[in-house]
Amino acid sequence: MREVLANLIAEKAEEDSNFIVLSGDHGYALFDPIRKRRPSQFVNVGVCEQLAVSLSAGLAKMKFRPLVYGLSSFIPLRVVEHIKLDVCFQSLPVVFLGDGAGLVYSTLGASHQSGEDLAALGALPNLRIYSPSDRYELAISFKEAFTESTPAYIRIGKSDRAACHTSELSSTNPHTIVHSDNRRKLLIATGSLLSPVSQMAKKRNLHCISVPRLRPISKSFVQEILKFEEIFIFEEHSSHGGLCTFITNAIISAGERLPLIHHFSLKSIFTKLAGSYQFALSEHDLSDAQLDNRLSEILDAPRSTQAASHLPHDSLKNDSAEFLK
């Protein structure tokens, strides 16, 4: 996926002389092709992420098409206010690319791990948001982000997961990865978790959809989701503000009733220990093996028959100190 990204960047530079890449001293070999083929269209601004965002706004006002690159802990998380005011307020056509999202940097700790970037951006007006899972989704997300005239964020997580597509895509609309005639249960995933989730879906003959574009979400996708009784949502992001939030907000906006949803996401904790990527995921119960076990437990469990109407009317009076996470 990184090699594809490096070539996408270099090819875009050759295709469009207004294209310009700003990096806050991150990326290293990723930029070898553009630096070799179009050196004047790459600027390492230094370790100055907020400056990179503001410079991009100034360049966009001068009719350039900037790509601002950084690790997602920094672009966008560190510089959200600059994205809001300098770029989104005027809806300038700047594309932000947040690399290493989620727990990719499993050995480097909280500074480089990023489970909050989507939540930080989700409330900003005018911003499109992409979360490609493989090189095919990355290519179409990249292309679409630069076709549109509004700001966009592309989130890239673990880049060496197995590809779920086999050929080029024509849109960033949700794609069916595994088709099943079982219309009761639907698995929805984005980014790095699509690969293990698609395997789980195949194994159980469950319908599985990938969502490379998180914002905006179409009405037709909402209607497709509502054909199912039980939804399983997977993302390597906080439970707040990511794929699940975008989907449930879309259903609420459509005036529809929410289906039963099981959400597999990062816990609201910082990882405590160093280790492999799978180890870091395991602290959040999201390793490939844990995902598989957790899904089985839900699918195999007898369905609760207790309806909300059976709860006491004054349940708030008996509120305890037990909080949901």
Added chain:
Amino acid sequence: MKELNPKKLRKTILDFAYYGQSVHIPSAFSIVEILSTLYSKILTYSHQDPASEKRDFFILSKGHGVMALYACFIELGWLNETDIKNYFHDGSRLRGLAEADIPGLEVSGGSLGHGLPVATGMALGLKKREDARKIICLVGDGEMNEGGIWEALLFAAHHKLDNLLVIVDANQFQAMGRVEEILSLESLPDKFRSFGFDVLECDGHESSAIENSIQKLFSKNKKPKALIARTLKGKGVSFIEGQNAWHYTRLTKETYEAAGKELSLA
């Protein structure tokens, strides 16, 4: 270019502040001569179209002084008397801080430390296009607390953005008191020089000194430029000058009339 009269601009600022019951009057008063000189002598622009493709770019990074820029826009015909009378009324278009959706305002400057970095990106863009137009950005001395300002200065010097002029409204005050007491900045000229700027200082209320300094700075190449404009916060009205409480004070009928009378006599 139209000759803008500082006294008239201050009277218009008073009108905006009175009709809108706005604060931040001293921030606007301290930059009146800087703005009148820029729009009278320095900037290329079109009276008919604030977004003209041939314009130079002026960026008000210290967005709190926006009433001074609105007063200029009244003179240039980009705003009208109704904008004054309706200032801050329900549904009116002008906000109390610089926002970039108003024709003539290039960048939102309400959050400090944004205007100069964006202006620096604009200067880089013009350089890359070999476009000879100027970028002039006005920052406040208090605003220079912001780290983003210094990132932009580093970048502008490293990339030799000699089409960029930073003017500092050195009025010695920031929101809660004197700059020297809160976060000392001096020597400002030395700081700019050490970053690689060509630097001049002048009396920020002497139009001819401002004009001469800017012309001299733009006669040199290879370095970005800085003009330290020494100003008086609240300049023009005796009971507002140097009184930091006026950063937060609204005009009453009595103070509005007293201030107007002083400006008429000046």
